Amino acid sequence: MDKHLPLQHVIDSIADLIYFKDQQSTYVGCNQAFARYAGLSIAEIVGKKDTDLPMLSNPELFQTRDIQVMATLAPLITEDWLIHQTMGQRLYEIVKSPFYDDANQLCGVIGVGRDITNHWRIKQRDETRQLALALTASQAPLQEILDAIVKGLEAEVSGRLCSILLLSDDGEHLLCGSAPSLPDFYNQAVHGLSPGIGVGSCGTAVASGKRVIVEDILTHPYWAPFKALVSQAGLAACWSQPIFSSSGKVLGSFAIYHREITHPTLEDLTSIEQAASITSLAIEYHAARLSLERQAKTDLLTNIGNRRYFQEHAETILQQHAAAKQPIALLFIDVDFFKLINDMFGHKAGDDTLIALGKYFTECQREQDVLARMGGEEFAYLLPETDGETALAFAQQLQAGLTRFYDQQPHLQAKPTLSIGVAAFSTGCGTLDQLLSRADTALYEAKNQGRNCSKLYLPSPPLTQPASPTNFLQ
Ligand SMILES: Nc1nc2c(ncn2[C@@H]2O[C@H](COP(=O)(O)OP(=O)(O)OP(=O)(O)O)[C@@H](O)[C@H]2O)c(=O)[nH]1
Structure with a gap:
């Protein structure tokens, strides 16, 4: 192996985003990963400032931090959301360090950014799970628990809109369990629908007991009867996971909607599966509690109140x-x-x-x-x-x-x-x-x-x- 590989070649092999800036916060170099993320070539990035890059929603803040690093000569570690052209917002841990030349003189800042989105999402989901469990244990109303799960899942990825539909006791109707971010008229139209193949993603998921991924609602046959409704609600994609009881009975569905045509990543699929499983736990615990309460107040012989x-x-x-x-x-x-x-x-x-x-x-x-x-x-x-x-x-x-x-x-x-x-x-x-x-x-x-x-x-x-x-x- 060549012991004197050029530095550029070395840093291009690294998946993290790496860049160098001079003392005026002007880019003087970066690796391929950084250039790809910005959607530009390395040559196009050199000479630019943060304000010229499409991936930063708050470039001024980044420049202020450069100044801070150069003034204190100490590394600075931050977590920031960067905009990606196709992947949307991604969370990065960015380590900025002072950059010295051959004569050991300060000449700028070097930054290394690592994508920690998945790690953050897992942490976020764990917090949602903990909250749902704590609420369940404290016998909070089911509505409050379902709302907490939905909001937790929405906070995990920006642009997501989540909903929980519950199957009525007779198995005939879908009932709105929680969908705080979907428009009221949409929830009202869905409430009471009978599940079945072709009844949107959720009706189909409940009827088939299988996950249904619809990336483009307007062209999918399952959504044909609801095109006007989803257009009015501005919804473009809907992935729906059936919620199963511990005995395998379908209790409802957990859905993630997007306003753009969107394919789920593996992480998205894990996320929706875990949300459905914690929702199932909350629903079953709630039902068991209601049944116990009912039993405690019912005369066992005559089956009327005691x-x-x-x-x-x-x-x-x-x-x-x-x-x-x-x-x-x-x-x-x-x-x-x-x-x-x-x-x-x-x-x-x-x-x-x-x-x-x-x-x-x-x-x-x-x-x-x-x-x-x-x-x-x-x-x-x-x-x-x-x-x-x-x-x-x-x-x-x-x-x-x-x-x-x-x-x-x-x-x-x-x-x-x-x-x-x-x-x-x-x-x-x-x-x-x-x-x-x-x-x-x-x-x-x-x-x-x-x-x-x-x-x-x-x-x-x-x-x-x-x-x-x-x-x-x-
Ligand atoms: N089979 C049955 N007997 C019960 C039950 N609960 C109470 N008893 C009986 O009901 C009887 C009530 O008797 P008493 O209170 O003396 O009254 P009574 O025979 O109805 O006479 P009066 O009220 O004076 O007309 C008792 O013998 C109890 O054992 C039950 O769940 N099942």
């Missing part, structure tokens, strides 16, 4: 009624002689009766009512915007309709009657405990009166006459 569910809802509704001074009522329902059913037919028959009653109460429930199994053979209804008399009428209807319901349940061995205590606050004012306690008092009265009836709690009237021995004698 006491915890009732209390949470009732407290809030009561407060709203008190503020609006609206009437509100409560029905406390107890199955008559239920112990006898267990004793005569066995526990399973008792369970079947409770399940059937849960179904009956659900059928009779109005949309605004809160129904729950309070424990054992006790059920309750909270009846918003209902006064005592109306609630009593509803309780009586429940009892009257029961025979018809039982007629449709031939499998039931035991068909017991109900006793119902009714209580109401005419202006919504009072605590839930007070309302429950009054309904319980009324229920006690119904039981005492022979069961199979409803009683409305009436506060005892104040005594107008003191009791006298004559009264007792009567």
Whole structure:
């Protein structure tokens, strides 16, 4: 090997960008990599200043740094975005050092720039992942987590617009999960579309379970039905990755759009895959949490709300009624002689009766009512915007309709009657405990009166006459 290779030949073999400037910040030389990046020849670069080069968005800053390096005689390391004609913006770590001639006199600045875009993108993606995990662990709303993932992916590469579409539970529709940078009219048009081959990149990705790369939307058959829409939104490319659950079910799609016709790099493909995988984790965790919450508030036997569910809802509704001074009522329902059913037919028959009653109460429930199994053979209804008399009428209807319901349940061995205590606050004012306690008092009265009836709690009237021995004698 030639020990005296010319310097130019040596530096041309280096992939980093290398350049030399004189004390006036005028280029005196560079390597081929630098010239290629600038889109000029080395000869064209020599004699130019930073302001003459197309790759710098802030050339004045670069010249100021040259002056700083020459004044301090110390190297300066910075990270800067440079504009590339075809690759867009790239992040470079630039090391500027003072440059000395043969006589060891300062004669300018030498700079070496290394492309650290991919390294930065990985770091950026890792931060997005950490943020999404932290938000998920802190039980943040799903919307907030999806927005964080989308914004993190957008920040990775300038010009990207990301979106998450979620597949509805019935698998029939695409629902907008997060797309903060896409125009509202576009999101509204996509929301509710049915996935299918040829329904844009995302509809196709969801339907096929495969990644769909469309580099030029306007010429691609998958986008034919949406040309006017994407033109209006100014979108040119869309790469879409299906989001899979841990069991392999498609949950939706993660998409990256560009405003110019754009081919994905390997790094882009890794990026979209990782975004889809962290999105899947957030969606599944959220669904598991919702399911746990639902289970914690559901009575396992009858599948209606339990006491915890009732209390949470009732407290809030009561407060709203008190503020609006609206009437509100409560029905406390107890199955008559239920112990006898267990004793005569066995526990399973008792369970079947409770399940059937849960179904009956659900059928009779109005949309605004809160129904729950309070424990054992006790059920309750909270009846918003209902006064005592109306609630009593509803309780009586429940009892009257029961025979018809039982007629449709031939499998039931035991068909017991109900006793119902009714209580109401005419202006919504009072605590839930007070309302429950009054309904319980009324229920006690119904039981005492022979069961199979409803009683409305009436506060005892104040005594107008003191009791006298004559009264007792009567
Ligand atoms: N099968 C079944 N029985 C239950 C369940 N929960 C509570 N029970 C039974 O329900 C019965 C309630 O009995 P009691 O409170 O004495 O009331 P009752 O027999 O309905 O009599 P009255 O309320 O006075 O009409 C008890 O025997 C409990 O064991 C359940 O989930 N399934």
